[in-house]
Amino acid sequence: MSPEMMPGMSAAPDPSLLLLSLYMALGMFGVLIMLTLVAIITLPIFFGVLFGSEFILSRLQNSGLFAIKMTVLMLRSLRRNLLRTSLTYVALFVFTGVLTLIFSMIDFLGKVTADKETDVKVIMTEKFQIPSQMPPKYREELKAIFETDLPKELRPRAFTAAERAKRGLDPVNYQPGTPEEWKQALLDHYMIWGFVGGSTDEKNKTLDNSLFLFALEPHSLLTMMDGLAIDDMTAKEHQELKEAIRLMQEDKRNIILGQDRLKLLKKQVGDEFRIYGSNYLEIVFDFKIVGAFPDGRYNASSVMRFDYLQAKLDEYERQKKQAHPLSGRCMNLVWARLPNKQAYERLAGIVNEPGKFSSPAVKLETASAGIGSFLDAFKDIFWALKFILMPSLALIMALVVSITMTIAIRERATEMAVLKVLGFKPNSAFLMVMGEGLLIGALGGGLCTWLLYGVMSNGVKFPIAFFSTFYPPWQIIVYGPLLGMTAAFVGTFMPAWSARGIKASNVFAQVA
Amino acid sequence: MAIVEVRELYKSFSRGKESIEVLMDLNLDVSQGEFVALMGPSGSGKTTLLNLIAGLDSPTSGSIIVGDQEISSMSESELARWRTRNVGFVFQFYNLLPVLRAFENVELPLLLLPMSTKERRTQVENALELVGLADRSRHRPGQLSGGQCQRVGIARAIVTDPTIVVADEPTGALDSKSADDALNLLELLRSELSKTIIMVTHDPHAAQRAQRIVKLEKGRIANGGAPSASAPYMPNVIVG
Numbered sequence: 001m002s003p004e005m006m007p008g009m010s011a012a013p014d015p016s017l018l019l020l021s022l023y024m025a026l027g028m029f030g031v032l033i034m035l036t037l038v039a040i041i042t043l044p045i046f047f048g049v050l051f052g053s054e055f056i057l058s059r060l061q062n063s064g065l066f067a068i069k070m071t072v073l074m075l076r077s078l079r080r081n082l083l084r085t086s087l088t089y090v091a092l093f094v095f096t097g098v099l100t101l102i103f104s105m106i107d108f109l110g111k112v113t114a115d116k117e118t119d120v121k122v123i124m125t126e127k128f129q130i131p132s133q134m135p136p137k138y139r140e141e142l143k144a145i146f147e148t149d150l151p152k153e154l155r156p157r158a159f160t161a162a163e164r165a166k167r168g169l170d171p172v173n174y175q176p177g178t179p180e181e182w183k184q185a186l187l188d189h190y191m192i193w194g195f196v197g198g199s200t201d202e203k204n205k206t207l208d209n210s211l212f213l214f215a216l217e218p219h220s221l222l223t224m225m226d227g228l229a230i231d232d233m234t235a236k237e238h239q240e241l242k243e244a245i246r247l248m249q250e251d252k253r254n255i256i257l258g259q260d261r262l263k264l265l266k267k268q269v270g271d272e273f274r275i276y277g278s279n280y281l282e283i284v285f286d287f288k289i290v291g292a293f294p295d296g297r298y299n300a301s302s303v304m305r306f307d308y309l310q311a312k313l314d315e316y317e318r319q320k321k322q323a324h325p326l327s328g329r330c331m332n333l334v335w336a337r338l339p340n341k342q343a344y345e346r347l348a349g350i351v352n353e354p355g356k357f358s359s360p361a362v363k364l365e366t367a368s369a370g371i372g373s374f375l376d377a378f379k380d381i382f383w384a385l386k387f388i389l390m391p392s393l394a395l396i397m398a399l400v401v402s403i404t405m406t407i408a409i410r411e412r413a414t415e416m417a418v419l420k421v422l423g424f425k426p427n428s429a430f431l432m433v434m435g436e437g438l439l440i441g442a443l444g445g446g447l448c449t450w451l452l453y454g455v456m457s458n459g460v461k462f463p464i465a466f467f468s469t470f471y472p473p474w475q476i477i478v479y480g481p482l483l484g485m486t487a488a489f490v491g492t493f494m495p496a497w498s499a500r501g502i503k504a505s506n507v508f509a510q511v512a
Numbered sequence: 513m514a515i516v517e518v519r520e521l522y523k524s525f526s527r528g529k530e531s532i533e534v535l536m537d538l539n540l541d542v543s544q545g546e547f548v549a550l551m552g553p554s555g556s557g558k559t560t561l562l563n564l565i566a567g568l569d570s571p572t573s574g575s576i577i578v579g580d581q582e583i584s585s586m587s588e589s590e591l592a593r594w595r596t597r598n599v600g601f602v603f604q605f606y607n608l609l610p611v612l613r614a615f616e617n618v619e620l621p622l623l624l625l626p627m628s629t630k631e632r633r634t635q636v637e638n639a640l641e642l643v644g645l646a647d648r649s650r651h652r653p654g655q656l657s658g659g660q661c662q663r664v665g666i667a668r669a670i671v672t673d674p675t676i677v678v679a680d681e682p683t684g685a686l687d688s689k690s691a692d693d694a695l696n697l698l699e700l701l702r703s704e705l706s707k708t709i710i711m712v713t714h715d716p717h718a719a720q721r722a723q724r725i726v727k728l729e730k731g732r733i734a735n736g737g738a739p740s741a742s743a744p745y746m747p748n749v750i751v752g
Contacts, residue, residue, distance in 0.1 A: 076611035422621040423596025505569040
């Protein structure tokens with residue numbers, strides 16, 4: 001999860017919908033170009049499969065099966081004009097690719113905004129103000145509510161030894177039912193975030209010298225952040241991350257950066273540098289980079305210690321003899337993981353009780369609902385993606401297929417007429433043309449989605465909008481060929497229908 | 513006995529609001545095993561008549577009986593089924609499917625008939641043998657000469673042992689040697705296999721090879737509408 005999508009985010013600029021639309025349109029154009037290039041590169045595979053199938057089927061056609069003979073005829077017909085077949089393939093490949101990407105994105109967003117029944121992550125933010133800014137004392141107050149107001153069965157519980165091992169966490173010793181266990185439970189399931197923005201250059205602030213950091217408690221990186229479990233990276237990467245977290249805990253100034261941030265700042269692990277606060281004005285942070293996040297979803301993220309932020313605010317107060325304007329509002333988010341939805345509903349009710357968290361008032365929502373609320377701002381874009389872009393693309397690609405198939409039918413009108421003279425029924429001509437389209441559709445759609453699935457599932461990051469990485473659902477393996485075939489069906493229907501209606505006597509009258 | 517009986521045949525085409533009468537009150541009988549040439553100037557209606565007899569088109573009025581079947585009232589699907597078994601068509605430009613080998617081109621009409629692979633192969637091999645192209649069965653049309661393509665076309669026309677063979681300018685695209693070969697083959701089909709052949713041609717030399725020449729003028733038969741007495745009967749030998 002990147003900072004740009006967080007409720008209560010304060011430092012990142014809020015792009016206008018127009019700019020975002022432009023960005024997405026350009027992104028989509030880039031995707032179209034990329035998919036076209038990939039489609040062209042995969043042409044040898046496409047023709048390999050086509051010719052291979054023809055080779056095998058032509059050896060099987062002695063079985064006498066009419067369907068096999070007709071399929072061989074279709075495959076051979078596709079071979080007669082390689083340029084036209086290639087064009088149809090590329091069109092269907094690109095069409096399927098774009099739709100698959102949009103489907104994957106929407107599916108992904110659907111998953112992140114879907115409510116869970118167990119292990120429910122909740123976010124506490126300021127109720128009436130964006131960005132959310134809460135006093136740090138709320139951290140302890142919420143913890144206290146967990147202990148005093150929530151029944152035991154609804155409280156977070158510490159990870160078991162097996163769960164710790166699965167997440168790659170170091171073992172801890174505590175006796176069940178003791179205060180140590182409860183302390184460990186809070187360490188495992190509780191996290192605060194403060195947002196700190198700044199620049200390495202005090203006067204000339206640019207995108208390249210700016211840095212946005214989550215101020216948090218380092219231990220929560222491995223227990224609360226998604227995508228940082230041992231299964232999400234190599235053992236070496238996990239070990240290095242744990243070491244970096246240990247170093248963060250040793251010294252307040254130590255920070256961890258994402259790979260892209262490191263490159264942008266032209267820094268490396270071990271470098272020390274100074275940041276001039278942009279939201280925390282007149283506060284200067286001295287940082288030392290002690291580690292980098294593994295390549296992936298945290299490439300653009302940076303983390304620092306929350307107590308370093310507090311220390312700096314205290315230092316400001318000592319020096320200036322007055323509190324920093326943000327010192328009482330330096331906590332932007334509180335995260336907690338609850339055992340189930342019932343616990344969330346109970347806690348939300350308590351948090352909303354009069355007298356609790358009243359200045360400022362806060363709200364508690366599930367992470368999925370929080371993301372959903374944030375995505376509400378983009379709902380017009382998603383609507384346009386689903387109901388304008390996807391149908392438009394479908395129409396364009398169906399037209400391309402239709403035009404190429406119509407040209408093919410016009411060229412082969414005599415051939416179709418001959419088949420009819422020989423006794424082939426009008427429906428046979430229809431099925432033959434339709435079959436050719438469906439063959440290209442199945443192969444184009446299949447190759448595209450299988451390739452996309454293979455590439456994206458094997459760690460190649462594919463950033464879309466504010467999500468730096470997402471993985472496609474396995475269903476696209478099946479949907480891809482079906483999608484290609486559907487587009488081919490729509491595009492081929494009219495040409496196939498016209499092939500069905502070819503009148504042999506008219507064709508030969510024109511030939512003569 | 514006439515295998516083809518055409519009675520009071522009319523055929524007109526519409527061009528906008530205008531109706532063009534192509535065939536008018538046409539009567540024609542063709543005997544079993546007869547080789548008939550249809551001649552006439554362009555626009556006289558000979559190809560239209562051939563198409564009607566072959567079941568490629570339906571008349572405006574009148575009747576066409578081939579064998580014992582009235583084809584003028586058949587639907588498109590019924591005609592398609594009827595053509596498979598009863599008509600062999602030889603085209604001026606061969607019209608072989610370029611993506612298929614000679615064997616597969618000849619085999620095409622047999623795919624629509626209920627027969628075993630073995631029977632089908634035997635039938636195709638016999639047809640190719642008859643036209644002298646048994647050794648070219650694996651060649652594609654692009655690898656054959658015009659004359660050879662036409663012979664493959666003739667093999668395809670006879671492979672289903674049809675009731676009639678219709679040929680539309682079968683020598684029109686051939687040199688004189690190949691044209692002679694094609695005509696010899698058609699004559700052979702008539703004499704050896706007792707095939708009924710109706711051929712449209714502009715070429716008087718080709719027409720001379722037929723037993724009877726039917727001349728059409730402005731949609732009517734100018735002369736030769738009755739069958740010749742000499743049409744012999746020969747049993748079919750290609751299909752056992």
